[in-house]
Amino acid sequence: MRGAGHARCAGAKTITLDAARIDPPVEDPVSNVLKWVLLVVAVATFGLLAWATVMTYRAAPPQPEQFVSANGTVLMTDQDIVAGKGGFQKADLMDYGSLYGMGSYTARTTQRRP
Template sequence: MSDSSSIVRPVADPVSTVLKWILLATGLLTAALLIWTTQATYKGAPPQPEKFVSADGSILMTGADIVSGKGGFQKADLMDYGSLYGMGSYYGEDYTASIMKRLALATRDNIASADDGAAFAYLPKERQDAITAKMRDDLHHLDLTASTVTLPGELVAAIVSVRKATADGLLHPNRKAGWTAAQSLSPALAVKTADFLIYSALTTVAWRPGTNYSWTQNWPYEPLVENAPTGETFIWTWASFGFVFLAFGA
């Protein structure tokens, strides 16, 4: 028989115990942060109106069209070519940024034609400034929290033209841009995909009610529509960097 008194028993490791508690605390903290950020994300997400209409009540696009267009965006795997809200591949365009600017330019041109009967480029600077201000006001004061959003006539015409150009661009190759036609999209689904992209672009410029910044905190930066980073953008960007490096250090 072996002598039980000769058995070497392991000595308790205080460091191991502390590390276990740190791991538990870290898990609980990250879970709490995940729950909080998820709630904040859904609370601050842009609303989706039931329909967008012109002044005479004609329906331009519906919430169902936008949802179908989101499916088309995913079906064509457009995020592996371009990006949405800055997320995705950087090989192609950022759809929210490019379409927002195209809508702004087209709306400005339409206002110039309607009010002055001339192209924007040929108007005197005072008129150009006034028209640009009106275009910005029209875009900023779209109330996306309403179930039915009534759009100014000049913006309606801009959306119609940009939607057609966007849908056509999805269905036809563009070798210079490195784009092959989206074979997975039918012509009807391409139009709805364009609706989804246009709605996404509108959220980058339409102001949240009671504020002077958009649903994306004025992203992307675009002087044409006075989109400039907000204070919260800088705060949360640097706060996230700070937390990351603090965690690395710990």
């Protein structure tokens, strides 16, 4: 049996595999720079996404606790508003307009009428 650095080929020719003769991979400085640029861009993008999410929730319009008529009668409470939002989402009316309710103008009505 021959040493570990030799291999046998057809036709009784011997090919020597010598680790010292194998060229090491070429170091590509541009590739390393691009890896760092990608990492920085990814971190900055996720940071911007997190910041925009926080700012969106901070700038969201307030939800009143209740609507009261001029004579003091409670027209609706915040629980009614939450239930209405749930019905709006259940009927999938978000695709009909903006986040603030344009879908209520263009979608079929889901309310009961007296």
